Amino acid sequence: MTNTWQDIKNANVVLVMGGNAAEAHPCGFKWVIEAKIHNGAKLIVVDPRFTRTASVADFYAPIRPGTDIAFLSGVIRYLLEKDQVQHEYVRAYTNASLIVKEGFSFKDGLFSGYNAETHSYDKTDWQYELDEQGFAKIDDTWENPRCVINLMRQHVDRYTPEMVSRICGTPIDKYLTICNLIAGTSLPDKAMTSLFALGWTQHSVGSQNIRTMAMVQLLLGNIGVSGGGMNALRGHSNIQGLTDVGLLSNQIPGYLTLPKDQEQTFDDYMKTRQFKPLRPNQMSYWQNYRKFFVSFQKTMFGDAATAENNWAYDLLPKLNVPMYDIIKAFEMMVHGEINGYICQGFNPLQAFPEKNKIRRGLSKLKYLVVMDPLDTETSRFWENVGPLNPSDPAKIETEVFQLPTTCFAEEDGTLVNSARWLQWHWKAAEPPAKAKSDIWIMAGIFHRMRELYRKEGGAFPDPILKLTWNYTDPVEPSADELAKEMNGRARADLKDASGAIAVKAGQQLDSFAQLRDDGTTESGCWIFTGSYTEKGNMMARRDTHDPRDQGITPDWAWSWPANRRILYNRASADVAGNPWNPAKPIIQWDGSRWVGIDVPDYGPTIKPSDGVGPFIMNAEGTGRFFALDQMVDGPFPEHYEPMESPVENLLHPKVQNNPAARVFADDRADFGTPEQFPYVGTTYRLTEHFHFWTKHALINAILQPQEFIEIGEVLANEKGIANNGWVRVSSKRGHMICKAYVTKRIKPMTVAGKPTHVIGVPLHWGFTGLAKKGYGANILTPSVGDANTQTPEFKAFLVNIEPSNGPEGEV
Amino acid sequence: MTLTRRGFIKLSGATLASSSLSAMGFGGCGVALAQSVRLYKLAAAKETRNTCTYCSVACGILIYTTGDDAKNSHGNIMHIEGDPDHPVNRGTLCPKGSALLDVVHSPGRLQVPKYRAPGTDEFKEVSWDFALDRIARLMKDDRDAHFIAKNEQGGTVNRWLTTGMLAASASSNETALLTWKVARAFGMLVFDNQARV
Amino acid sequence: MTRPLGTLIRNDTATRINHWITALCFVLLVISGLSMFHPVLYWLSAFFGSGQWARQSHPWIGVVLLLSYSGLIIQFWRDNLWNMDDVRWMMAIRRVLANDEEGVPEVARFNAGQKFVFWSMAVLVPVLFITGLIIWEYYFGTWTSIPTQRAALLIHSLCAIAAILVWIVHVYAAIWVRGSMRAMTQGYVTPGWAWRHHRKWFRSLVATGSSGPRPNDVRREAGE
């Protein structure tokens, strides 16, 4: 989220698309209701199903799963055509005026530089034209046809309302009503907020879905302002934190990245991470990358990281592929390339695509370690539970460890919420029986490994032996100590410009601005610097005051970065520093500095006349309509059909799917065709449950006891399926037998002239827990991910459905 | 009549109690009314501030535990409700959050370390030492056998691909940092979290 | 039971047991029923230990009553068949009430008043039983709609009131007509009692040489 949960109340229009905020985030959704009641906001919901969010919407329109880019590109076209854009904002704060390199082009569904063999692009030409100093060329008059705005206009020109309606199945009148409501927020003092979640990410074009919306928001001047923003409603309590702390294949805490094979030296590594400004005077904050990296390495390896050994650069592993994500991991597993797997609070058998493949993969492991508070299906993947889990234990040679862990109520620590708040929580009771914290278990494994390497030697023991482990209690380091480690401290006296000592050696740092690249500072996660200072644990603060009552509580907990609550808040004021919306200012220029209710996302004393752009992390200082080479599948979003789709791509039949998506051969073989599987399946959560956890909670098991799918009345009649009757839903990859909920809330859509039916598959059931046993939705889903992030395409795939006699017929 | 014997005894007990109150006369009305409202159950419970474990709204919660933390009092979590001070949820909780008590005390909570040997069809309880020693042994053997120090071109890569890890989605940042340190010190790259699913 | 010589059997042992089971049930039902009917009578539930017990016992006693009264019906229905004498008897009710039964049509085993009690109960008991089932929450609470149950409750109450009134008449008649009580406790009446109150019955006994409660040769009687 760029903004806070409460800030949603300042919106004039709330667009929920690519998510179902009311069901997945009910308590955050209250601020939508507040916006409606106290700010007269209109709530628009665009979703394949009439959801519980839609039940309180002012306007609802259906959309076929997987066509959001077409819908939103059409919105961009509408805004440009009607000239309902926030002109001043677009000119000053976006890259609309910058000129794109000659070689870049788009034709018949492909951008320039495509290599059909590797399914990837050579992105050299996805750049600006640069002048002699290396700055991007600019044409403020927008007359140059190579201006970003003109290329974008040309790119979206194909997305006429008729085309959008044919692709998305959204009736034209409904679509135009929504365009009109959205366009109303192009006024400087009006804002729209975009609330989305996995409804956008879980597609083979997931990242581009979000980019398209971000482009809409930039056109409307809705980024950085109160009541605006791009608000990704994250799913799990600390998935933001785990991402911030870099628990992803290619990440280092604080959005630094691990080296690749070709970056053999530290200098090679830094070359692509310097982020030299692309326009004069820009902050291009990633220029400080080296400081963050060196400070991180000092945290990891302490004295063993020196200037001489390039800050222990070689102690980090290097990547030979973009990342070893989950889809790749299980692809390796089924091919016998992985021997051991550790699941920490994670249930891949239920959560990952193509469940049968996951089971096959797990069955090939030598050992599986599951750390969890609950009895997960994954830890019992070897059990025979009939058709629900048809394993043969005798043939599975995997050693399985099921380790009981504490839960939230039994430990101290911080979680990062969707709005980037780090909130401290306190232990309320002891864990049951012999359950232990994840920290204790990870430390236990580490100590045993380190002992074995000390005693026996072995492959490259250096990083293990040199890892910093100077905790007061090495067996179970305290959360406080680890939090301080992430904040970082001075390793030597730090002097300011005048030569005075600003921070004494050993003291906690106040800000990442204090980090150095000479080894005198350390920080486990630079974006968290300031969270645990000499003043104490800032994340435990509980002051609820909210200046201006605008949904910013600066002294409640702590928000990264730098306790900033609204990202890009410089863009809430015009070029001269006056708020676009005087009724809801965030920061403004008072003649000598930036003042307001939030920490400026900007140099606090940079004058408006200096021409420094508000998007300080970007090298050109502006928001990007043209994404340069940052996306693997194109600098502009383009509509590609889901990997399994009932229709051909109306825009370019030859390029049906995302051409840059990575698809493994055996996964491709598991894609079904519309002839065999004519209906669109989409998976989702229900508000009564949280993934596969709450089926273990009695109340939730009572509130939603049994697996079912949702099907519209028209298709149900056609198929002879009765409400509450049994059905068999199948995809190329597997099938499930469950109850049918025949509903008016799913209606057939007309796509490319044909009726298209959607079947909704809630995902919460499995073979452990208190609820009735079920298959789990991922028995159906395809193993393919978004081209950029490899997020599985759970939201659009092909299925068939037939009436069934129930589970007895199956056994 | 489906009254079981046990039920009969219970009912008789209740009858005795109520009849002795009402003593043949004008019902038990006056006596019972004085106790008509259930006692407020949180009166002396210990209150701990925490954060809901489910979604990323991160609602503030108040966990109520029995006992006053005295040495001999083993606190039991008996109620969880929303923290009215929390700026986002302001005391509200969704159906998952309102039922947090049932996940804390779920019969599905794991109690002891268990181990399933190859080819068998059951979990057996084991000691922590057995589990962690065995895990370390398996991991070291695998790492030693499959660690890649140099790639085919002779470049230093120092990676271990044959053991992977999935990090949690509800564990704390502090757990996350420690996990990162351990996993990367081993050279692991098959490393992911729940951000995408 | 010993019976003084020369007396007549009014009710044999089985009948008397049957009657008193019915009577006991009825009284218990009245007590428990009234305790649930009007707050000022709630104290009656104390006879059952508590309101809960009174509520719980009431329907079961009702079941027993139904069975028991069915027994009475089987035994008495023929002697309670209505005829023109009963009409005439009713016309002469003032004389009956004045204890002057001379000139009133001779009465067979039962007079019209007794028949009225019998038939009232024969109607009320099954209606009470059926409506009782409908409102028997534990077993049948979900069998019928709530409006049906409300109607059943009302009918049950009205019938119960009627039954109680009939019962009061019955009890008073037993007290008023001396010798009647003994007829139902010890089972016999003197010939004079029979002559006074049930002359026709008396004559039929004498004629067939029966000592009661029914003439000896029923077929002949019926064949007349």
Add this chain to the structure above:
Amino acid sequence: MTNYQSQNFIRISATTMTPPATRNHEAEMAKLIDVTRCIGCKACQAACMEWNNLRSTVGTFNGTLENPADLDPHTWTLMRFTEHENDKGDLEWLIRKDGCMHCEDPGCLKACPAPGAIVQYENGIVDFVSENCIGCGFCVKGCPFNIPRISQVDHKSYKCTLCSDRVAVNLEPACVKACPTGAILFGSKQNMTDWAGERVEDLKSRGFANAGLYDPPGVGGTHVMYVLHHADTPSIYSDLPENPKISATVEFWKGLIKPVALASFAAAVVTGFMHWVIAGPNEVQPEDEEAADRIIEGKNAPKSSPELPT
């Protein structure tokens, strides 16, 4: 600290007492359920179960999102869902939180035969006092909203208490606190009515011409009220009664019949007594015995006796 004493009751079932004249100045409280901002998430259901330590059994999918399938002794509130297509052909998903309405004139209390089993506090809460409940189920018949449920285990009647324990210490009910979207509010009845008025205005401005407050006068108003988008047709919200009032059957049964019945019993007894006084017992006279003897003897005499029937 949380006990209500007798002065706090304004109504007690099956009593003939006059409500206490003291403590007559406590504000009436009310819960306002704004159906138009309810998302049907069931947080209220979960919070109710958690606070009141109630757990029904894990049921099965039943063709709706309503779980459990109905109110039961462990389910004091239940979300009811209706997929309603309006005149324009647009779908409206009407979601209503069902549960005790805490009527000003409670039908359950009127029907209840057990003294003190159902009480109404001066703040308007209608509460069941289980200890006094006899399990007759009359409250079920008395209720115009079909709310109370009799336990198959202890044969007692259960329903929402409006968290009388929380309200007694000046907290809001558990469902109210939990509601994520503020669709359930709690305050004085006056305050809730005023706020409902504002909501209705907002809804009318959004095109719901028939928006309104559901506070049915037939039961004297309720202490649980609804804001409805279509207040003209409450029945589309999962059969919310159009004009609920205590059934005429119940009114008759618990009204006129009671005194009339007692009076008629008394009259019957008195009549009997008076008859006894006036006419006295009907005793067998010696003449009767003699007459009888004569007959018997006649019977035993030669068969020619003319008096005998043949």
